[in-house]
Amino acid sequence: MTILRKAALAWLLLIFVLGLCADWVVSSGYAQQFREHANAPPSHRFPLGTDELGRDRLARLLHGTRVSLLLAPAAAMAATTIALVLGVSAGYFGGGFAAAILSCTDLVASVPWLFLLLAVRAFLPLDVGPAVSVGITFALLGLFGWASGVRLINACVARAKDSDYVLQCRAAGCSNHRLLFVHIASSLRPVLAAQFWLFIPHFLMAEANLGVLGLGVTEPLPSWGNLIAEIQNVPAVLNAPWRLAPALLLILMLGGFQIVFADKEIGR
Amino acid sequence: MMRIRDVAVAFALLGVFGQSIRAEGDGQLRLCLRHDPKTFDPLLVQEESSEAIRYLTGGVLVRMNRSTQKPEPELAASWKISPSGRRIDFQLRPGLRFSDGTPFSAEDVAFTFRRMMDPALRSPIGDLFRAGGPVQVKVEGPAKAVLLLPGPIAGVERLLDQVTIMSAHSAQKERAVLGPFVVAEYKSGSHVLLKANPNYWKRDSSGRKLPYLESVRFDLQSNRDLETLRFRRGELHMIHGLDAETFESLNSGSPQMAIDAGPSYDTEMLWFNQVARAPIPSFKKAWFRSSAFRKAISRALNREDIVRLVYRGHAQPAAGPYSSANRLWFNGRIKPDSHAPEEALRALRAEGFRLNREELFDVSGNRVELSLITNAGNKSRARIASLIQDDLVKLGIRVSIVPLDFPSLIERITRTFSYDACLLGLVNVDADPNGQMNVWLSSGVSHQWNPGQPAPETEWEAEIDRLMRSQAATLDFAARKRYFDRVQEIVAREVPFIYLVSRNSLVAVSPRLKGVAPSPMFPQLYWNAERLSLPNTGGR
Numbered sequence: 001m002t003i004l005r006k007a008a009l010a011w012l013l014l015i016f017v018l019g020l021c022a023d024w025v026v027s028s029g030y031a032q033q034f035r036e037h038a039n040a041p042p043s044h045r046f047p048l049g050t051d052e053l054g055r056d057r058l059a060r061l062l063h064g065t066r067v068s069l070l071l072a073p074a075a076a077m078a079a080t081t082i083a084l085v086l087g088v089s090a091g092y093f094g095g096g097f098a099a100a101i102l103s104c105t106d107l108v109a110s111v112p113w114l115f116l117l118l119a120v121r122a123f124l125p126l127d128v129g130p131a132v133s134v135g136i137t138f139a140l141l142g143l144f145g146w147a148s149g150v151r152l153i154n155a156c157v158a159r160a161k162d163s164d165y166v167l168q169c170r171a172a173g174c175s176n177h178r179l180l181f182v183h184i185a186s187s188l189r190p191v192l193a194a195q196f197w198l199f200i201p202h203f204l205m206a207e208a209n210l211g212v213l214g215l216g217v218t219e220p221l222p223s224w225g226n227l228i229a230e231i232q233n234v235p236a237v238l239n240a241p242w243r244l245a246p247a248l249l250l251i252l253m254l255g256g257f258q259i260v261f262a263d264k265e266i267g268r
Numbered sequence: 269m270m271r272i273r274d275v276a277v278a279f280a281l282l283g284v285f286g287q288s289i290r291a292e293g294d295g296q297l298r299l300c301l302r303h304d305p306k307t308f309d310p311l312l313v314q315e316e317s318s319e320a321i322r323y324l325t326g327g328v329l330v331r332m333n334r335s336t337q338k339p340e341p342e343l344a345a346s347w348k349i350s351p352s353g354r355r356i357d358f359q360l361r362p363g364l365r366f367s368d369g370t371p372f373s374a375e376d377v378a379f380t381f382r383r384m385m386d387p388a389l390r391s392p393i394g395d396l397f398r399a400g401g402p403v404q405v406k407v408e409g410p411a412k413a414v415l416l417l418p419g420p421i422a423g424v425e426r427l428l429d430q431v432t433i434m435s436a437h438s439a440q441k442e443r444a445v446l447g448p449f450v451v452a453e454y455k456s457g458s459h460v461l462l463k464a465n466p467n468y469w470k471r472d473s474s475g476r477k478l479p480y481l482e483s484v485r486f487d488l489q490s491n492r493d494l495e496t497l498r499f500r501r502g503e504l505h506m507i508h509g510l511d512a513e514t515f516e517s518l519n520s521g522s523p524q525m526a527i528d529a530g531p532s533y534d535t536e537m538l539w540f541n542q543v544a545r546a547p548i549p550s551f552k553k554a555w556f557r558s559s560a561f562r563k564a565i566s567r568a569l570n571r572e573d574i575v576r577l578v579y580r581g582h583a584q585p586a587a588g589p590y591s592s593a594n595r596l597w598f599n600g601r602i603k604p605d606s607h608a609p610e611e612a613l614r615a616l617r618a619e620g621f622r623l624n625r626e627e628l629f630d631v632s633g634n635r636v637e638l639s640l641i642t643n644a645g646n647k648s649r650a651r652i653a654s655l656i657q658d659d660l661v662k663l664g665i666r667v668s669i670v671p672l673d674f675p676s677l678i679e680r681i682t683r684t685f686s687y688d689a690c691l692l693g694l695v696n697v698d699a700d701p702n703g704q705m706n707v708w709l710s711s712g713v714s715h716q717w718n719p720g721q722p723a724p725e726t727e728w729e730a731e732i733d734r735l736m737r738s739q740a741a742t743l744d745f746a747a748r749k750r751y752f753d754r755v756q757e758i759v760a761r762e763v764p765f766i767y768l769v770s771r772n773s774l775v776a777v778s779p780r781l782k783g784v785a786p787s788p789m790f791p792q793l794y795w796n797a798e799r800l801s802l803p804n805t806g807g808r
Contacts, residue, residue: 033658038577053577053654118673126639126670126687219654219669229647232493235517 008259022062030063031220064222071138076199078142087153109147130221295482300489310432311391326432327446334787334795339425353420360411366444374413378405379436423700448479448798480801510774512580529786531593532773542718546685562763568612582772591770593788599756628664637666638688644671
């Protein structure tokens with residue numbers, strides 16, 4: 001393991017742990033409004049200052065990290081699983097079945113997901129709590145974000161299907177079930193891992209985009225999306241550069257994921 | 269050598285080009301519109317961009333002075349309204365010409381009203397005149413027109429301010445205008461260019477022809493941040509409707525450019541769903557239809573914090589539909605509800621609500637929790653919603669904030685009624701209460717808390733119906749003011765709308781531009797465009 005990869009992993013773990021232990025790291029809640037200290041600069045009491053409503057920015061950043069970092073991998077897992085099932089089915093059975101699956105994949109990939117999310121949000125009950133709404137947001141991202149992985153997995157399975165070891169397994173009387181879930185699946189592990197790691201930053205960015213539009217995680221729950229939305233006001237950020245902390249953290253997190261993934265891809 | 273020559277040519281071109289930008293900028297007012305105008309026909313205007321073009325190009329019989337909020341003679345040198353209110357005699361200014369040289373006469377007034385009242389045209393301004401029956405214009409000479417109305421229209425002058433007189437004879441149709449500017453160029457998605465009308469009739473006190481400006485260029489720009497950036501770079505001369513953060517940022521850098529013009533006509537408010545057939549639990553309907561509940565909520569909200577934290581002090585706590593900016597109709601006797609959460613809780617307890625472990629329950633044991641919908645993407649409103657959520661948590665009320673895209677929100681509040689409470693802003697384009705008939709009449713489509721009632725469901729709504737009809741049927745301003753004051757008092761007591769704050773009008777104006785007098789009425793910054801000037805504006 002290279003030093004860079006070790007450092008990236010350590011960094012990701014640190015952020016993950018800080019997010020999980022946010023309640024112990026900071027004393028104020030993410031929703032607590034200290035209205036007499038609105039827009040306060042960094043201080044001993046508020047290390048990253050406060051926002052327009054007097055809420056502790058560090059508390060919100062750590063709780064937002066928890067939200068984003070827990071749910072983005074969950075959404076990535078969902079998307080990877082769906083891509084796995086569909087990609088393996090298409091690749092293994094081929095023919096018209098594969099054509100149908102791949103056509104559906106193209107259809108899903110072409111759907112303007114933002115409008116779809118808007119429509120789903122509009123139909124949801126209004127009295128869902130913020131935690132439920134954020135769960136639904138990431139669930140939707142996972143349910144509709146799998147399309148990019150299907151073709152890759154389909155190609156890998158199609159190639160593996162005609163490989164020598166699979167032919168040998170068939171000749172030895174291996175069942176379809178065992179062939180798929182033991183032999184072919186093991187060859188897909190690197191691909192699936194790569195897909196999973198790619199989906200995480202993709203969904204983090206998607207949630208951030210929704211937050212910028214005011215549609216993602218609802219108040220008072222913080223997420224990287226609604227925290228990053230603040231930096232749209234460039235003059236305000238220039239006057240208070242600590243507002244960039246969520247964006248900086250997101251960049252460093254995405255960089256960390258990319259470093260980890262890159263090292264895995266070249267097999268170190 | 270080739271490179272040096274190329275660079276020299278480039279600099280020379282830059283110098284020439286830069287010079288022509290500066291020359292073009294002198295005498296040209298530059299500002300932005302959010303979107304393309306939907307029409308250039310002045311009788312079909314329904315949105316802000318088209319209204320801006322109409323205002324600057326159209327000539328009207330009577331103009332509402334945006335500063336004094338009083339009517340002034342324009343194309344009509346004088347007018348007389350009969351005691352019954354059914355006849356208005358206009359004495360027109362003689363010798364005026366449209367921008368293409370066509371003479372202006374009473375025939376043009378008659379033509380305009382005929383066209384406006386044509387049901388096939390479906391003119392929105394015609395609808396406002398049409399309410400009582402047919403409208404006619406008699407021509408009693410080249411400079412005398414008589415408007416015959418089916419019934420008196422209170423505040424008819426403000427309606428006349430919106431009727432642009434069109435030429436009955438010009439081949440250019442709506443392009444022939446009587447206003448200070450004429451449309452010279454329109455490029456969709458890019459800009460609209462207006463040039464000074466060579467035949468404009470007005471002169472200043474020294475006899476100089478108006479407008480002082482040579483042209484007005486509206487760039488089409490929907491992005492507020494880009495608009496602000498261009499203003500900072502000196503590419504634009506004015507912006508209106510700034511948010512508090514941007515205003516503060518401009519004010520800190522260039523205080524002479526940022527102007528807080530005082531209260532605007534705009535108000536932020538929230539209301540509860542009182543529609544009987546709404547698909548919400550009946551116990552929630554019982555809460556929302558209780559004026560004591562609504563009043564308690566109103567007392568629980570901290571308006572001062574909204575003013576301070578969301579608008580940085582550039583707003584005022586609101587008590588009713590009109591702010592003090594509306595000098596004629598504002599009821600100064602009504603005060604905003606003060607922040608009193610203890611009293612609010614006491615009032616709720618008197619209604620049978622009880623607090624148990626920081627959660628509020630109603631008399632039947634239902635936990636008091638509700639959803640608050642608002643439009644997504646509005647930062648100020650999102651902050652207001654967060655403050656409201658925090659204020660109501662102290663009463664044990666759980667509020668879920670649900671930002672929705674605008675079409676979905678409108679669908680819920682106008683058709684499906686599947687919501688608990690809504691936080692929105694009201695933009696008062698019309699200073700006269702007659703412009704809000706649809707809001708206050710219980711049968712009105714904009715009677716937001718319970719629209720389209722076949723008959724008023726409460727006594728106080730029946731009272732408001734009666735008062736609004738009374739004020740619309742009389743021309744006596746004092747009587748109208750009494751009636752509408754009473755409407756405002758009932759609203760303050762029953763709180764169908766919980767008024768939060770009235771935003772201040774925050775604008776930015778280039779110090780090079782002279783004559784700007786910000787007004788709360790549209791168009792806030794260029795209502796006197798014919799008298800605005802830039803340095804080196806050539807005499808006309």
